[in-house]
Amino acid sequence: MSDIQSASIGFIAPIGDFGRHNSQITGSVNHLWKDFYAQALAEQSGTEGYATVDTAPTAKNENAEPRGGSEVLGTIVTQRHCDVQDTELRPPEALFLPIAEFELDLLPPPAVPYPPEVIVEQQHQQDFNTTWVRPVVMAQGHPLPEPGPAPEPRALHLPIAEFESDLLPPPAEPFDAMTLIEQQRAMDFDLGWARPLVVNNLRLAA
Numbered sequence: 001m002s003d004i005q006s007a008s009i010g011f012i013a014p015i016g017d018f019g020r021h022n023s024q025i026t027g028s029v030n031h032l033w034k035d036f037y038a039q040a041l042a043e044q045s046g047t048e049g050y051a052t053v054d055t056a057p058t059a060k061n062e063n064a065e066p067r068g069g070s071e072v073l074g075t076i077v078t079q080r081h082c083d084v085q086d087t088e089l090r091p092p093e094a095l096f097l098p099i100a101e102f103e104l105d106l107l108p109p110p111a112v113p114y115p116p117e118v119i120v121e122q123q124h125q126q127d128f129n130t131t132w133v134r135p136v137v138m139a140q141g142h143p144l145p146e147p148g149p150a151p152e153p154r155a156l157h158l159p160i161a162e163f164e165s166d167l168l169p170p171p172a173e174p175f176d177a178m179t180l181i182e183q184q185r186a187m188d189f190d191l192g193w194a195r196p197l198v199v200n201n202l203r204l205a206a
Contacts, residue, residue: 114122175183
């Protein structure tokens with residue numbers, strides 16, 4: 001397979017034309033197939049003798065210019081004289097689309113909020129329509145429903161800390177044993193030595 005080489009398009013090798021060598025080998029293989037086909041036809045027809053088709057390849061001159069070389073050379077010369085210009089390729093630029101979710105300047109201006117007195121008036125009007133006007137209009141021409149029992153009075157619940165343990169402050173954490181011992185030592189030192197000394201000095205100064 002190392003002898004099979006393919007030259008580039010438009011390249012004409014004066015010597016060592018492996019493509020022509022390969023064509024000659026392919027032609028000899030075709031001759032073998034022709035002989036085999038003639039022998040198969042003779043055996044099928046029952047005749048022993050058969051005519052072998054064997055034509056010797058014509059001798060070719062290695063130094064002679066191959067057929068079609070002038071056309072290829074003309075094509076190469078024509079292509080070389082073509083005005084070829086390089087086209088500058090630029091990377092695609094980012095497409096800018098103004099999106100209102102990211103460009104806050106594109107959003108419509110926010111609505112002016114209502115003043116507190118207007119909100120109170122609107123709520124009062126809505127309560128009036130919901131609790132009086134709408135029930136009267138919907139019940140027009142229909143018999144009035146029978147009144148039900150009035151709500152019973154309920155005991156007033158007052159959270160008292162004496163009865164509601166959850167309202168009491170959390171109990172203080174007890175001191176550990178070492179803290180109690182240190183506090184007891186400090187108290188004994190204060191009552192047994194520091195306090196009597198200070199009282200005696202005050203008496204002497206008086």
